[in-house]
Amino acid sequence: MAETKTTPGVQSVERAFELLELIGRAGGEAALSELALDTPLPLPTIHRLLRTLVGIGYVRQLNNRRYALGPRLIRLGEVANRQLGALSTPILQNLVNELGESASIAVLDGDMVTYISQAQSPHAMRMITEVGRRSSLHGTSVGKAILAVLDNDRVQRLVNQAGMPAHTPKTITTMHQLFDELEAVRARGYAIDEEEQELGVRCLGMSVPGAPTPMAVSVSGPVTRVTDEFASRAEPYLRAATTQLSAALAVTTG
Amino acid sequence: MAETKTTPGVQSVERAFELLELIGRAGGEAALSELALDTPLPLPTIHRLLRTLVGIGYVRQLNNRRYALGPRLIRLGEVANRQLGALSTPILQNLVNELGESASIAVLDGDMVTYISQAQSPHAMRMITEVGRRSSLHGTSVGKAILAVLDNDRVQRLVNQAGMPAHTPKTITTMHQLFDELEAVRARGYAIDEEEQELGVRCLGMSVPGAPTPMAVSVSGPVTRVTDEFASRAEPYLRAATTQLSAALAVTTG
DNA sequence: CCAATTTTTCCACAATCCGGAAACTTTGAC
DNA sequence: GTCAAAGTTTCCGGATTGTGGAAAAATTGG
Numbered sequence: 001m002a003e004t005k006t007t008p009g010v011q012s013v014e015r016a017f018e019l020l021e022l023i024g025r026a027g028g029e030a031a032l033s034e035l036a037l038d039t040p041l042p043l044p045t046i047h048r049l050l051r052t053l054v055g056i057g058y059v060r061q062l063n064n065r066r067y068a069l070g071p072r073l074i075r076l077g078e079v080a081n082r083q084l085g086a087l088s089t090p091i092l093q094n095l096v097n098e099l100g101e102s103a104s105i106a107v108l109d110g111d112m113v114t115y116i117s118q119a120q121s122p123h124a125m126r127m128i129t130e131v132g133r134r135s136s137l138h139g140t141s142v143g144k145a146i147l148a149v150l151d152n153d154r155v156q157r158l159v160n161q162a163g164m165p166a167h168t169p170k171t172i173t174t175m176h177q178l179f180d181e182l183e184a185v186r187a188r189g190y191a192i193d194e195e196e197q198e199l200g201v202r203c204l205g206m207s208v209p210g211a212p213t214p215m216a217v218s219v220s221g222p223v224t225r226v227t228d229e230f231a232s233r234a235e236p237y238l239r240a241a242t243t244q245l246s247a248a249l250a251v252t253t254g
Numbered sequence: 255m256a257e258t259k260t261t262p263g264v265q266s267v268e269r270a271f272e273l274l275e276l277i278g279r280a281g282g283e284a285a286l287s288e289l290a291l292d293t294p295l296p297l298p299t300i301h302r303l304l305r306t307l308v309g310i311g312y313v314r315q316l317n318n319r320r321y322a323l324g325p326r327l328i329r330l331g332e333v334a335n336r337q338l339g340a341l342s343t344p345i346l347q348n349l350v351n352e353l354g355e356s357a358s359i360a361v362l363d364g365d366m367v368t369y370i371s372q373a374q375s376p377h378a379m380r381m382i383t384e385v386g387r388r389s390s391l392h393g394t395s396v397g398k399a400i401l402a403v404l405d406n407d408r409v410q411r412l413v414n415q416a417g418m419p420a421h422t423p424k425t426i427t428t429m430h431q432l433f434d435e436l437e438a439v440r441a442r443g444y445a446i447d448e449e450e451q452e453l454g455v456r457c458l459g460m461s462v463p464g465a466p467t468p469m470a471v472s473v474s475g476p477v478t479r480v481t482d483e484f485a486s487r488a489e490p491y492l493r494a495a496t497t498q499l500s501a502a503l504a505v506t507t508g
Numbered sequence: 509c510c511a512a513t514t515t516t517t518c519c520a521c522a523a524t525c526c527g528g529a530a531a532c533t534t535t536g537a538c
Numbered sequence: 539g540t541c542a543a544a545g546t547t548t549c550c551g552g553a554t555t556g557t558g559g560a561a562a563a564a565t566t567g568g
Contacts, residue, residue, distance in 0.1 A: 060503065
């Protein structure tokens, strides 16, 4: 399997989390056999891992025998969120104060992006992204910003896996277009979503350098406000935000 | 350690989650050596497990070398929360509609309770409990309701571990008092927090039967409204709520 | 700059986890 | 109601995988 130089890693732990992810991706609930389709693991192995997770409360078993994410995960998520929120909220809020448009943070999660934090624009007409919401990589500014810092192999793999559904007539739908676009993103330093996700909405996204999990910050608003002039004005603030976030993630915060 | 008849369970997975819990309990961030104090595991083992978790993004390493919960946990927590929220919100809301006081759900989490869901009273003076907030077992109605369904050994162990700090002059502070109180809870079918957590606040708490993780529902309000008459009126609604929740947790919901 | 502490790497042993096969349970068809 | 098919769970021998003592590296403090 072309192992290159990854760290060892405890297999059963990695597999257990893979199963949690799969259940999460399936909407929070899945049958044993469904999980078996999405993973090369043999059924007894999946079953044993799930049984373990059920035993410690991170998965619960419904009486259809299906498996769902357990309540104990909520707490862990809360703590992680609070930690990250404490770091990210002031940074995002500052972006909103300076630029007047909604700002958010998303992480790479499987073959999509997941929004983990947001600060909203004071405008009545504003972009709202629920925390926890997932979007495609190829059709969002955060997604493209993240892809731009990954190597081409990985981009290819992720996008092949997820497909390239068009959300609007402007969505990028071919790999060739996408690679051109990523080249432009790298040259520019940030990604632009030109109504590719939703008509009338334009977003600027910039990667957080050196983040533990690939991660990006974006500002979004209606095309009427998020103009090229806006982008020029926004760039240094985005740069500052990603730099601060990078530092905050790496350094302890008490 | 007096292993009795627990299911096998994959050790490395159990240990990995134990570490996540410990980090969470330490406020979301801990050093390797700190973790070593709270667990009998040898340092290299802890280190290897953490390295694995870092590799897959569930833990991140700060550049003090300390370990913090990673951003990927947020997503899992969100999904679990959404699932549970979908089940619990209408049930809690119904309680609020019928009784007019704030209702919440808490789970046993280590030696404390964690609130995982809430619906607020329409009154201006109302009880607000943030989701994710933790409280003591001996000083809350949910805590006492949960303890009442556990066996005495476990109660003893949990409470010894957590201690019995007094939040108000009415808080139970001795093990003897507590066991008497739990007896009363069992007889009554639900627990009462008589201003033991906060003066002026009275709560009724009832356990969810057969929950995967020990769990309880409560309604809380000012003593002036949460009278004994209120309790009599509330009991059947609480009973209905815990029964519904029990069923909803066990049965799939699409 | 050197000593003490903490974190990380190494490696041989064997305990732990793995997964094929089979038993059991549920679902659906007749 | 009965039987077949699909899905789930248990078993268990074998070897891969994870374990943890010991030592090296890195960091902190004096």
